[in-house]
Each structure stands twice: as structure tokens, then as C-alpha cells.
Amino acid sequence: MDLFEQIIQTVKFYVDGFGIPVGEQVIPLKVIALLGAGFFLTVRLGFVQLRYLSHGFAVATGRYDDPNEPGDVSHFQALTTALSATVGIGNIAGAAWAIHYGGPGALFWMWMTALLGAATKFSEVTLAQRYREVTAETHKHEGTVAGGPMYYIEHGLGPRWRWMAIFFAIALGFTAFITGNAVQANTLADTMQSNFGTPNVVTGLLAAAVVAVVILGGITRIGRVTAVLAPLMAGIYVLSALVIIAMNAGAVLPTFALIMREAFNPSAGVAGTGIGVLLVTLNWGVNRGLFSNEAGQGSAPIAHAAAKTDEPVSEGVVGLVEPFIDTIIIVTMTCLVLIITGVYDDRVPSEMTLAGGDLTYVTPQPDGRFVEGDAPASIRITGGRQPITDGQVAFAWHDVPVERFFTDVAQTQAFTGAIDPAAGSAVGADGTTYDTLYGNAPEGGAPLTQLGFQRGLAPLVDWGGFIVVLSVMLFAISTAISWSYYGDRCAAYLFGKQAVLPYRLVYVAMGLSWDRDRAGRGLGPR
Amino acid sequence: MWRWVFLGTVIAPAAVWDLGDIALTVCILPNLLALVLLSSKTRTLMDDYFSRQAWLQQPKD
Incomplete structure (x- = not known):
């Protein structure tokens, strides 16, 4: 079963990924x-x-x-x-x-x-x-x-x-x-x-x-x-x-x-x-x-x-x-x-589930682009903020780094602690575990049109x-x-x-x- | 999470999507090749239709 999925992934890589590279982009x-x-x-x-x-x-x-x-x-x-x-x-x-x-x-x-x-x-x-x-x-x-x-x-x-x-x-x-x-x-x-x-x-x-x-x-x-x-x-x-x-x-x-x-x-x-x-x-x-x-x-x-x-x-x-x-x-x-x-x-109030969904990890580049990368072992959040600096992997929603994290929907309680990408959860400074954090992020796809x-x-x-x-x-x-x-x-x-x-x-x-x-x-x- | 029973095996839905994607790409290439190879035929049909003004002809009985 997993083998079958791997075969599909491999074929997809060659069929969809094959193209002419122009700079960092590939034109399929x-x-x-x-x-x-x-x-x-x-x-x-x-x-x-x-x-x-x-x-x-x-x-x-x-x-x-x-x-x-x-x-x-x-x-x-x-x-x-x-x-x-x-x-x-x-x-x-x-x-x-x-x-x-x-x-x-x-x-x-x-x-x-x-x-x-x-x-x-x-x-x-x-x-x-x-x-x-x-x-x-x-x-x-x-x-x-x-x-x-x-x-x-x-x-x-x-x-x-x-x-x-x-x-x-x-x-x-x-x-x-x-x-x-x-x-x-x-x-x-x-x-x-x-x-x-x-x-x-x-x-x-x-x-x-x-x-x-x-x-x-x-x-x-x-x-x-x-x-x-x-x-x-x-x-x-x-x-x-x-x-x-x-x-x-x-x-x-x-x-x-x-x-x-x-x-x-x-x-x-x-x-x-x-x-x-x-x-x-x-x-x-x-x-x-x-x-x-x-x-x-x-x-x-x-x-x-x-x-x-x-x-x-x-x-x-x-x-x-x-x-x-x-x-x-x-x-x-x-x-x-x-x-x-x-x-x-626009950045709109979003509920961010840490176990997957629309979250990615991106690295800001000097020219202002964000490049998607692998999840880091841990991301430290202090007073609701994550460090967004060149070359450092940041937590992103719809591929845009999130600026502030909160533990409640109303966005009154700033989150302090660490996000653990592998576990799909975040642990607060007081030891509480969260599956979901809240913050402002851009929408994408059909919900954006909505x-x-x-x-x-x-x-x-x-x-x-x-x-x-x-x-x-x-x-x-x-x-x-x-x-x-x-x-x-x-x-x-x-x-x-x-x-x-x-x-x-x-x-x-x-x-x-x-x-x-x-x-x-x-x-x-x- | 449910999984989709497909082709006698059980695979994740994301993989099914990928499979659809591949199939789509696979459709495009033979079709485009045929369109390019048959483009003279298309051109002939087009010129003939517009020179006759075929749409103005009376419906046949």
C-alpha cells in the first residue's frame, strides 16, 4: 500500500515536475x-x-x-x-x-x-x-x-x-x-x-x-x-x-x-x-x-x-x-x-490546527520571497511572536508567516512556549498542551472567495x-x-x-x- | 480516517488525487500532438466553411 503511494509520488514527480528550469523556477x-x-x-x-x-x-x-x-x-x-x-x-x-x-x-x-x-x-x-x-x-x-x-x-x-x-x-x-x-x-x-x-x-x-x-x-x-x-x-x-x-x-x-x-x-x-x-x-x-x-x-x-x-x-x-x-x-x-x-x-482571524491542514514552514529570503522548507524540531514563541528573520524557518499559514499567536479565539491571551511540528502540538510556558492556536493569517482558495x-x-x-x-x-x-x-x-x-x-x-x-x-x-x- | 478502496487496494485519498493529476497530464500530450499534426485539416475546414458562408445556407429538407 505504501509502496503503491510511493510509486504514484515518483511518477507524479517525473510527469509534473519535468520541465525547463528558469532561475529557481521550473516551467513544467x-x-x-x-x-x-x-x-x-x-x-x-x-x-x-x-x-x-x-x-x-x-x-x-x-x-x-x-x-x-x-x-x-x-x-x-x-x-x-x-x-x-x-x-x-x-x-x-x-x-x-x-x-x-x-x-x-x-x-x-x-x-x-x-x-x-x-x-x-x-x-x-x-x-x-x-x-x-x-x-x-x-x-x-x-x-x-x-x-x-x-x-x-x-x-x-x-x-x-x-x-x-x-x-x-x-x-x-x-x-x-x-x-x-x-x-x-x-x-x-x-x-x-x-x-x-x-x-x-x-x-x-x-x-x-x-x-x-x-x-x-x-x-x-x-x-x-x-x-x-x-x-x-x-x-x-x-x-x-x-x-x-x-x-x-x-x-x-x-x-x-x-x-x-x-x-x-x-x-x-x-x-x-x-x-x-x-x-x-x-x-x-x-x-x-x-x-x-x-x-x-x-x-x-x-x-x-x-x-x-x-x-x-x-x-x-x-x-x-x-x-x-x-x-x-x-x-x-x-x-x-x-x-x-x-x-x-488581508490577514483575518484564523483557527490554526497544528496537526496539519494549511500550515507550512517557510524561510524568508533577502529578496522578500518565502521558500517552503522542512519543519524545524521546534519553534520558540515569546509573547505571541515568532522570530521572522532571513534564513530562519518560520511557522506559516497558507505559506505566509504568522506574526502573532494566541491561545484563545478572541486573541487576548498571547501564546508563549514552543511549537513542536513533529508532535503537531504546542506546549505553553506553564506546561499546557495546545492542538490549536489562533492568530491573523491570509485566507486562500474557496474560503478566500467566500x-x-x-x-x-x-x-x-x-x-x-x-x-x-x-x-x-x-x-x-x-x-x-x-x-x-x-x-x-x-x-x-x-x-x-x-x-x-x-x-x-x-x-x-x-x-x-x-x-x-x-x-x-x-x-x-x- | 476512512480510506478509499480502489483498484483492489487501499490507498490514501491524496494519492488518488495525484493519480488523477497524472492521468490529466497524460491526456494533454497525445491530444496536443494530434491537434498540431491535423492543423492543416482544421485550416482547410475553416477556410471552406467561411468562404461558403455555410451558416447562411437554407436547412435541408
């Missing part, structure tokens, strides 16, 4: 590949994303729909299915981590990534439509078309590449189970548990029931449900953010000026990492951008392949709309709220944070719904249509069997 191979391909396709296709975005919107609205053309869903439903998979926790938590570590300038690099990614998305979708397989209808829920990278690899590149198509289908089918399903289920259960105290079993059964009812109806039902769900959830989120922005209208221009300035000359990364280090900001922006809009991953084209049309390019231009809505609109809303309300570099909405809407209502909680829940369920289709097309490609129903049953069952390790991985920075 996948980032280079994604940006490189995006740039190549942008040039090769003559800046298709700038020229035809508005045409994409026109097609998506259904103006040119012909219900008699082959396919399973309308242009609009194909778009909402793909969007409900793409718009997810990354838009709420991922964007917040990018600002936390990379500073406001990270948003600019997320925009650039979306811009290049749009050409990639156009290519994927067009090819998925061109090389899809249309079959006679056997059972309605099985769908009449199947397309995606496995089909354009096999039929586009030729039978000699079949191994690569199979390889892709296995990897994506597997991803659907994990990031498409189990992680969403975990995020949902966590959110329900920490906000409403709902037992995980209850959330699990409810979520599985909802997902099952939708996905057992196949792509036609998924399309009908997401056509309502995706605009609804995006609408609630964007509208709330716009209210906050409108109330701070005077801050909008300075905020955009800040984003542009910080993009090229970052200074204000709250976790200290951004100070003068352009590559850190660029890396965080590009990474979070790529994984928010999924361009190049090969997942979204599977949904777009189901659209009713006999013109592949007409769905390709609809694909252009996807990064636009996901990144240029929704991610931007998240970031603007975080910057305008000022929560991104804080931003809470504060931004405070002049109007006292439940602003609930909008983020609601959005996390809707985004998680809708992501799980759409990813089931990606997985079932992979299963159909590998094992034939008879594998579709069993795949969906396993998919529903898998969403139930999560764990209670609240290390926050689902919301983690990565």
Missing part, C-alpha cells in the same frame, strides 16, 4: 506544451479566436440550428454541457490561489492563456465534429454520435496511431472518475459539512441520486439539464460579483491598472512569492488559467461532438465561446471581487458568502454530471456501446465512496 513541460500548441494554432488559423468569436455567439444562440442534422443536442446544449464541466471549483478556488500566490498580475496571465487556449479549443471541437462516429439509434440513452480526441486520433491520423487513441481514452476515462467525479463529491460533502453540518452520508446519497437521475438519461437529458443549470449558476455568481463591482465603481479603473502593472512587475503577491519575481506570477496565472478552461485537455470536444450539425466548423466557433465565458468572464469576476474588496492581502463576497455584499445583505457556498455546490454537481458523458464516450470507444450503462452505474457508485480526510486537497493550491 505540460505548460510549455499547452502554450506552445495554443500559439502555433493561433498563428496557423489566422487568429481565429479574434475574428470569429461573435460568430460563435450567434451560432450558440441557435440562430442557425437545423434539428434535422445528425447529432444528439443543440449547439446551445453542447456548449452548456461543456461549460458545466469546465466551470467548476477552479473558477472559485483555483483563481483565488493564483491571486494569493501570484498577486493581482496573475489575472492578466490567465487572460493570455484563455486567448491562446481558444484556438486550441476551436481545433479540438472542429476535429471532434469532423471525425465523430454516427451510429444508428439502439437505446435512446446511448446517444447516436460519439466523438473526441480518440476518434480524431484514430480516423484523422490513421490506424497506425490507434494505440495513442486507446491510451488517451483510458487516461481520460480514468480522469473522469477522479477529478470529474470523486473530487467533486468530496468538495460537495466538505462544503455541506462545514457550512450546514450535513452528514456526508446524506450529501452523498442526495448527490448520487441527482447525478444518477440525470446521467442515466444520456446526453439528451444531460443537455437539457445543463441548458438550465449552467446559465443559472453562472448567472447567480456573475450577477453577485457585478453588484459588488458596481458598488465600488470608482475602484474598477485603478484595479485594472494594478492588474496590468503587477502582470509585468509584480510586487504584491501576498504569499511573498510575487515580489519582483515575474516568473512566479506568470506561472500561477498560466497554470490556473489552463486548468480552468481545459483547453488542450481533450475533454470538452467530446461534449461538442454531440451537437446537431453537419458543419464541423459551426461547432468549432461555439468552442471559442467557452474560454471566453469561463476565464474572461467568470474567473475575472472572482479576481475583481478579491482585489476590490481587498481580502486577497470572504470576498461576504465583505463585498455586506452593505446590502449578511449572506454574501453563501452565494459562494451555493456556487461551489452547483458547480460541483454540474461538473460531475458532464464528466460522466466524457467517461462514457471513452468506455464506448474502448469496449463498445454495451459498456455505457455499466460505466454510468460504477460512476454513480464511485461518487458515494469518498473519505473524510479534510486535508483540503480538493480545494488545495497545487
Whole structure:
């Protein structure tokens, strides 16, 4: 068992860690590949994303729909299915981590990534439509078309590449189970548990029931449900953010000026990492951008392949709309709220569990950065303060050194004693052992976004944070719904249509069997 | 702490996450390779569609 985990860690190290070192930073191979391909396709296709975005919107609205053309869903439903998979926790938590570590300038690099990614998305979708397989209808829920990278690899590149198509289908089918399903289920259960105290079993059964009812109806039902769900959830989120922005209208221009300035000359990364280090900001922006809009991953084209049309390019231009809505609109809303309300570099009262969670040990550098390091044997705290000096390891929450420690929530009793990282506890001068200390620290991830909405809407209502909680829940369920289709097309490609129903049953069952390790991985920075 | 029964073995959820991460990276490379190799085809399809103004054609009966 431990051996298995070690193998995974080793593989991850080579797959994710492999890249080109620039200074102390490593630009991962996948980032280079994604940006490189995006740039190549942008040039090769003559800046298709700038020229035809508005045409994409026109097609998506259904103006040119012909219900008699082959396919399973309308242009609009194909778009909402793909969007409900793409718009997810990354838009709420991922964007917040990018600002936390990379500073406001990270948003600019997320925009650039979306811009290049749009050409990639156009290519994927067009090819998925061109090389899809249309079959006679056997059972309605099985769908009449199947397309995606496995089909354009096999039929586009030729039978000699079949191994690569199979390889892709296995990897994506597997991803659907994990990031498409189990992680969403975990995020949902966590959110329900920490906000409403709902037992995980209850959330699990409810979520599985909802997902099952939708996905057992196949792509036609998924399309009908997401056509309502995706605009609804995006609408609630964007509208709330716009209210906050409108109330701070005077801050909008300075905020955009800040984003542009910080993009090229970052200074204000709250976790200290951004100070003068352009590559850190660029890396965080590009990474979070790529994984928010999924361009190049090969997942979204599977949904777009189901659209009713006999013109592949007409769905390709609809694909252009996807990064636009996901990144240029929704991610931007998240970031603007975080910057305008000022929560991104605020220290807020936090409960710090010493046994793990969000605590790290960092060493302040002379240039103002913090470098993560190993836990020291012990950290002495005197009168609530720890020594934060160059080269000395400090206790950090969300990678930012904590300045003052208290033993009570109200922060009246300063802590004096020593933190013992190995034991996961602290021992006071009087010999008392503490599992938890209190102090001011920056938030990160989804809780940071929650804080931003809470504060931004405070002049109007006292439940602003609930909008983020609601959005996390809707985004998680809708992501799980759409990813089931990606997985079932992979299963159909590998094992034939008879594998579709069993795949969906396993998919529903898998969403139930999560764990209670609240290390926050689902919301983690990565 | 519960652990997830998976692939007939019992592994920590964090490792499952990592596994998902690896699978995702593994999807990206073959897909991008295909997109680049097929880019001429995409270009042809695109030029043809826009020169015909295919969206203006009447729906077929």
C-alpha cells in the first residue's frame, strides 16, 4: 500500500515536475506544451479566436440550428454541457490561489492563456465534429454520435496511431472518475459539512441520486439539464460579483491598472512569492488559467461532438465561446471581487490546527520571497511572536508567516512556549498542551472567495458568502454530471456501446465512496 | 480516517488525487500532438466553411 503511494509520488514527480528550469523556477513541460500548441494554432488559423468569436455567439444562440442534422443536442446544449464541466471549483478556488500566490498580475496571465487556449479549443471541437462516429439509434440513452480526441486520433491520423487513441481514452476515462467525479463529491460533502453540518452520508446519497437521475438519461437529458443549470449558476455568481463591482465603481479603473502593472512587475503577491519575481506570477496565472478552461485537455470536444450539425466548423466557433465565458468572464469576476474588496492581502482571524491542514514552514529570503522548507524540531514563541528573520524557518499559514499567536479565539491571551511540528502540538510556558492556536493569517482558495463576497455584499445583505457556498455546490454537481458523458464516450470507444450503462452505474457508485480526510486537497493550491 | 478502496487496494485519498493529476497530464500530450499534426485539416475546414458562408445556407429538407 505504501509502496503503491510511493510509486504514484515518483511518477507524479517525473510527469509534473519535468520541465525547463528558469532561475529557481521550473516551467513544467505540460505548460510549455499547452502554450506552445495554443500559439502555433493561433498563428496557423489566422487568429481565429479574434475574428470569429461573435460568430460563435450567434451560432450558440441557435440562430442557425437545423434539428434535422445528425447529432444528439443543440449547439446551445453542447456548449452548456461543456461549460458545466469546465466551470467548476477552479473558477472559485483555483483563481483565488493564483491571486494569493501570484498577486493581482496573475489575472492578466490567465487572460493570455484563455486567448491562446481558444484556438486550441476551436481545433479540438472542429476535429471532434469532423471525425465523430454516427451510429444508428439502439437505446435512446446511448446517444447516436460519439466523438473526441480518440476518434480524431484514430480516423484523422490513421490506424497506425490507434494505440495513442486507446491510451488517451483510458487516461481520460480514468480522469473522469477522479477529478470529474470523486473530487467533486468530496468538495460537495466538505462544503455541506462545514457550512450546514450535513452528514456526508446524506450529501452523498442526495448527490448520487441527482447525478444518477440525470446521467442515466444520456446526453439528451444531460443537455437539457445543463441548458438550465449552467446559465443559472453562472448567472447567480456573475450577477453577485457585478453588484459588488458596481458598488465600488470608482475602484474598477485603478484595479485594472494594478492588474496590468503587477502582470509585468509584480510586487504584491501576498504569499511573498510575487515580489519582483515575474516568473512566479506568470506561472500561477498560466497554470490556473489552463486548468480552468481545459483547453488542450481533450475533454470538452467530446461534449461538442454531440451537437446537431453537419458543419464541423459551426461547432468549432461555439468552442471559442467557452474560454471566453469561463476565464474572461467568470474567473475575472472572482479576481475583481478579491482585489476590490481587498481580502486577497488581508490577514483575518484564523483557527490554526497544528496537526496539519494549511500550515507550512517557510524561510524568508533577502529578496522578500518565502521558500517552503522542512519543519524545524521546534519553534520558540515569546509573547505571541515568532522570530521572522532571513534564513530562519518560520511557522506559516497558507505559506505566509504568522506574526502573532494566541491561545484563545478572541486573541487576548498571547501564546508563549514552543511549537513542536513533529508532535503537531504546542506546549505553553506553564506546561499546557495546545492542538490549536489562533492568530491573523491570509485566507486562500474557496474560503478566500467566500470572504470576498461576504465583505463585498455586506452593505446590502449578511449572506454574501453563501452565494459562494451555493456556487461551489452547483458547480460541483454540474461538473460531475458532464464528466460522466466524457467517461462514457471513452468506455464506448474502448469496449463498445454495451459498456455505457455499466460505466454510468460504477460512476454513480464511485461518487458515494469518498473519505473524510479534510486535508483540503480538493480545494488545495497545487 | 476512512480510506478509499480502489483498484483492489487501499490507498490514501491524496494519492488518488495525484493519480488523477497524472492521468490529466497524460491526456494533454497525445491530444496536443494530434491537434498540431491535423492543423492543416482544421485550416482547410475553416477556410471552406467561411468562404461558403455555410451558416447562411437554407436547412435541408
